[in-house]
Amino acid sequence: MQEHGIKSKNGFEHLGLKPAVVKWNLGPAECTQEVLSRGEGVLTDRGSVMVDTGKFTGRSPKDKYTVEDAQTKDSVWWGKINQPISEEKFQMLRTKLIASFEGETMYVRDMYAGADPNYRLNVRAYNTIAWQHMFTYNMFIRPLKEELENFEANWTILCNPKFEVENYEELGMNGKNFAIVNMTTRELIIGGTAYAGEMKKGIFSVLNYVLPHDHKVLSMHCSANEGKEGDTAIFFGLSGTGKTTLSADPNRALIGDDEHGWTENTIFNFEGGCYAKSVDLTEDKEPDIWKAVRFGAIEENTRFFEGTHTIDYENTSVTENIRVSYPVHFIENAKEVSIGAVPKNIFFLTFDAFGVIPPISRLSKGQAMFHFISGYTSKVAGTEMGITEPTPTFSACFGAAFMPLHPAEYAELLGKKMDEQNVNVWMINTGLNGTGSRMKLKETRAMITAALEGKLDNVEFIQHPEFGFEVPSTCEGVTTELLNPRNTWASEEAYTEACNKLVELFNKNFVQFEEGSSQEIMAGAPKVLAD
Structure with missing residues (x-):
């Protein structure tokens, strides 16, 4: 087994993974090179990489499950949104998913979820796709080099889009793909879908359980910004209400775009990046997002104008849900440390x-x-x-x-x-x-x-x-x-x-x-x- 990149102190031997090659914590340039050399994407004329997410161009809520065990049985609000799966079925799927990594090139990323060190999760993600490894760099908080050397994960993401559950009906599942959270073993396992948003939202769901349940910290699906006097404002809103536009104020610093926690003393961003819808994107409409589309950004399910490498943001032939991910510091007025009062x-x-x-x-x-x-x-x-x-x-x-x-x-x-x-x-x-x-x-x-x-x-x-x-x-x-x-x-x-x-x-x-x-x-x- 060959290993490359900045490897953390503790490995993954306890998981039983047997990949052929392991690449640790690659930066944007290395990730871009991997994506292009493996044929996973193409370079746009602005330096971003354009990729397709395959059959799934968005999250699949009906295929999202939470393990029902002694910890979650009486605390999770079970129903259509929070669907239970047994510990036995989870362990069976986990074992098969781990086996699917054998002989693969595996990408490993160590990262934080949560800007406040008192409440953040130390997450390690295992991926078989280079652009998903790049996505985790963009969307989660990036540890410093010296932090990586002694990084110890307390949550794990295992993701292989090529692994599907053939006997899903026998298991009482809705399809061959899945995203399953186990709050007790602290794992998120994903199979059968290459939509990277499953990783982002899976960890968001974890924080939405852990923070209120264990710490009485309010977790929120919102954007947040800060005035010049240090006053924080929060914006909640569903699609089409103007949340992104109204929170992007040139006179206020952006704390975060999508997910936050509210403690006794702070508002803190869960993420290290932005995952913006880009349909009909223009410089006039969304100047901040437009400027963020550059080397290091990933554009999902978009298409070029014919004969060029220029993206046509009006082309929704693949999906209406075309998106771009990029680190939050690509936004000019973003706070360097995503914490506010x-x-x-x-x-x-x-x-x-x-x-x-x-x-x-x-x-x-x-x-x-x-x-x-x-x-x-x-x-x-x-x-x-x-x-x-x-x-x-x-x-x-x-x-x-x-x-x-x-x-x-x-x-x-x-x-x-x-x-x-x-x-x-x-x-x-x-x-x-x-x-x-x-x-x-x-x-x-x-x-x-x-x-x-x-x-x-x-x-x-x-x-x-x-x-x-x-x-x-x-x-x-x-x-x-x-x-x-x-x-x-x-x-x-x-x-x-x-x-x-x-x-x-x-x-x-x-x-x-x-x-x-x-x-x-x-x-x-x-x-x-x-x-």
């Missing part, structure tokens, strides 16, 4: 296609917990085939697919921190008003800036009768009439009907969370208007 302001971003949620409103503790659990946005007609009217989308804690615990546990932690640290929580509607027009980005930025700079502290607030939010009567840079969505509707009757419909959808969605939720959370629910 506890937040003063939290923003829940929603695209409300019903036109009834105010463009900005302040939430009470109960309302914040309820809407955190709800994680609401909506799709609009024309965005997908078959959608002819506003279609609501709810994702608990703005990241349901990655939350192993009951959503109320995360919501209660949020409420506790609001009390302890005097945090403002704002709902921002980046969607439609009663005229069917979308809020202008300029006005949305003005509202967020006003909240961040304390300009709303002394204005008059009016209670929204349906949702109970506090709505400012004025806001610098925003047309006053727009602040109350009722003013934008031509018909009072039509407004009431639309509002009641949305309220009913909220309450219907919340039924699944009632068991396990406190009275304070349930009291934050909106109320149906009288006719």
Whole structure:
């Protein structure tokens, strides 16, 4: 067996792996050379490498499992999102997966998950694909050379996309591919899929269990930035709400793009990189992401303009989910150490296609917990085939697919921190008003800036009768009439009907969370208007 690269102090003999060649902790140039020489990807005219992820161009939630054992049996919120698998089946699959590495070139990466050393995981990833090894360099936190020499992993990722489960039906699984977390043995095993996001989100799910359950640290699917005075802001939001755009503020430093923890004293990034959607990417729309596409970046499932090595970001012939990964320091205003102070302001971003949620409103503790659990946005007609009217989308804690615990546990932690640290929580509607027009980005930025700079502290607030939010009567840079969505509707009757419909959808969605939720959370629910 040949070994290359910066090898850590302790090896992998205990796993029983028998690869032909082992390459440890390769840097971007070495990774790029491996990707190209092995025919795994091609070089673009901007120096990034373009790769295909194969059959899977996104995560496969139905093939994600958690081992049910003495540790997880009564703590994980089992259901469609958190599917159980037995210890026996896990061990059988693990043994076969380890055997599949025999004779392969194996890439090993040592890395951290979590910028705060008090809570981070020491993760070692084993891959059979060079570009996935490069992905782990981009997306996780990179130890210093001297740290690598004495690195001891406390979590392990084993990933071989070529290994598939032929008898999956006999095992009660949904397909030949899988991503399985074992909280007791501290392992994530992945087979049958080359989509690298399974590694990123698998470890995120682990942190979403370990941090709240073991340390009472709130784990969050959000972006975070920091002002020049050291004030931290957090942005939650599902796809299409503007989370990436609004958190990328040239006047504020980026702490992180996607995943964070909230301790007694800090907000810290889980990652060392960004994994951005790149469909329709242009320099004008997303200048920070555009500049980050350079040597060291990986572009997934994109295509070139014919006869060139220039990527056509409008070409979604492979998938709508085209992405680019790169280290966070590729963003010019990113913090060198991705840690900030506890937040003063939290923003829940929603695209409300019903036109009834105010463009900005302040939430009470109960309302914040309820809407955190709800994680609401909506799709609009024309965005997908078959959608002819506003279609609501709810994702608990703005990241349901990655939350192993009951959503109320995360919501209660949020409420506790609001009390302890005097945090403002704002709902921002980046969607439609009663005229069917979308809020202008300029006005949305003005509202967020006003909240961040304390300009709303002394204005008059009016209670929204349906949702109970506090709505400012004025806001610098925003047309006053727009602040109350009722003013934008031509018909009072039509407004009431639309509002009641949305309220009913909220309450219907919340039924699944009632068991396990406190009275304070349930009291934050909106109320149906009288006719």
